Amino acid sequence: MRLSATLALFTATLVSHATAHGYVPFIRINGATIPGWDVSKDGYTTPQPSRVVRATKPDSGFIADPSSADITCSIGNSKLPPSPITANVTAGGTVTVVWNTWPTGHYGPILNYMAKCVGDCSKWKGDTGSPWFKIQQHTYDGEWPSDKLAKGGFTYDVKIPKNIAAGNYLLRHENLALHGASSVGGAQFYPVCIQLTVTGGGSLNPSGLSFPGAYKATDPGIHFNPYQGDAANRAYIPPGGSVYPGLN
Ligand SMILES: *[C@@H]1O[C@H](CO)[C@@H](O)[C@H](O)[C@H]1NC(C)=O
Ligand SMILES: [Cu+2]
Numbered sequence: 001m002r003l004s005a006t007l008a009l010f011t012a013t014l015v016s017h018a019t020a021h022g023y024v025p026f027i028r029i030n031g032a033t034i035p036g037w038d039v040s041k042d043g044y045t046t047p048q049p050s051r052v053v054r055a056t057k058p059d060s061g062f063i064a065d066p067s068s069a070d071i072t073c074s075i076g077n078s079k080l081p082p083s084p085i086t087a088n089v090t091a092g093g094t095v096t097v098v099w100n101t102w103p104t105g106h107y108g109p110i111l112n113y114m115a116k117c118v119g120d121c122s123k124w125k126g127d128t129g130s131p132w133f134k135i136q137q138h139t140y141d142g143e144w145p146s147d148k149l150a151k152g153g154f155t156y157d158v159k160i161p162k163n164i165a166a167g168n169y170l171l172r173h174e175n176l177a178l179h180g181a182s183s184v185g186g187a188q189f190y191p192v193c194i195q196l197t198v199t200g201g202g203s204l205n206p207s208g209l210s211f212p213g214a215y216k217a218t219d220p221g222i223h224f225n226p227y228q229g230d231a232a233n234r235a236y237i238p239p240g241g242s243v244y245p246g247l248n
Contacts, residue, residue: 021103022154023060024053024173024192028096029089036098036194052087054170054193055080062177062188066215066222066239072127073172073193083195084122091201092162095194097173099154102146106177106188107226109238110145112136112158116205117168121195126170132209133244135161140233144226146175161247163202171196172211176238182225184217206244215239 024036036053043057057076065071069078089095115131117124126132136158138145149156158173171194180186191211215222221239225232 021060021062021106021190022099022101023056024097024194025100026098027052027087027194028098028155029087030093033098034087037192038100050085051083052085052195054083054195056192060190062190064185064188066187066189066217066219067212069127069212071189071191071215072125072211073170074191077193078125078127082122082125086121086168086195086197088197088199089160091160091164091166091198093160095158095160095171095196097156097158097192097194099149099156102150102154102175104147104150106146106150106175106179107140107144108146108176108178108181108187109137109139109221109236110149110156111174111176111238111240113172113174113209113211113240114160114164115170115172115207116165117170117195119168121168121170126172126193127211129207130210130213131207132172132211132214133206134209134240135159135243135247137238137240137243139238140236142230142234144233146177149175160196160198161204162200163204163246163248164198165203165205166199166201167197169196169198170194176222178224178226181223182227184223187217187222187224189215204246206247208244209240
């Protein structure tokens with residue numbers, strides 16, 4: 001057991017660049033720091049710790065195929081059970097996603113979706129039907145959000161809409177790296193799923209997107225050359241459409 005865990009870590013290191021991308025060992029809500037999923041430790045600790053961020057294994061590498069089952073939550077996650085616990089946040093509040101690191105030059109947008117869990121998030125994968133809706137996104141505005149993340153302490157604030165219905169949700173926070181995306185299949189997806197219980201809120205119950213399903217390798221926001229200069233980058237249209245209308 002001990003040896004195989006060591007070997008798994010060693011193998012993950014050999015995949016080299018993959019381990020350097022980053023993962024989300026913490027989130028912050030209302031001043032409280034809550035453990036996320038520490039890729040370097042949590043999957044190799046017995047008993048496995050319960051985290052509000054769904055497990056990623058074996059490493060923090062990318063998903064290359066947007067139709068892969070892992071696109072729902074994170075690399076390796078489709079084969080793992082959901083987490084038993086949730087973080088609590090008031091509708092209208094902020095979830096700060098804390099990456100351990102992020103490389104500059106992984107040019108791309110940061111996209112954020114939610115899906116209301118059918119029942120308890122601990123028994124629901126989010127990979128069937130169309131439960132997802134986009135809540136927030138950042139694209140190029142003179143600089144790529146990925147580079148702002150890399151230079152800005154690796155934190156990113158997600159505002160939970162004030163008027164969604166209270167309940168259990170997944171927050172799907174995603175870095176989409178386009179540095180190799182001039183060729184079809186060259187984009188790199190780094191989603192993370194955070195299990196939340198939203199309190200307060202309103203009466204809106206948005207949905208409409210599927211993961212897998214919402215993205216195609218040939219989407220203009222996925223097959224995109226980020227080296228064409230400022231004007232082309234400003235015209236970039238991310239995949240997954242606009243933020244769901246009527247959220248506040
Ligand atoms: C969320 O609230 C529930 C109910 O009060 C509590 O049991 C749980 O520990 C909270 N989650 C976290 C991550 O603090
Ligand atoms: Cu990389």
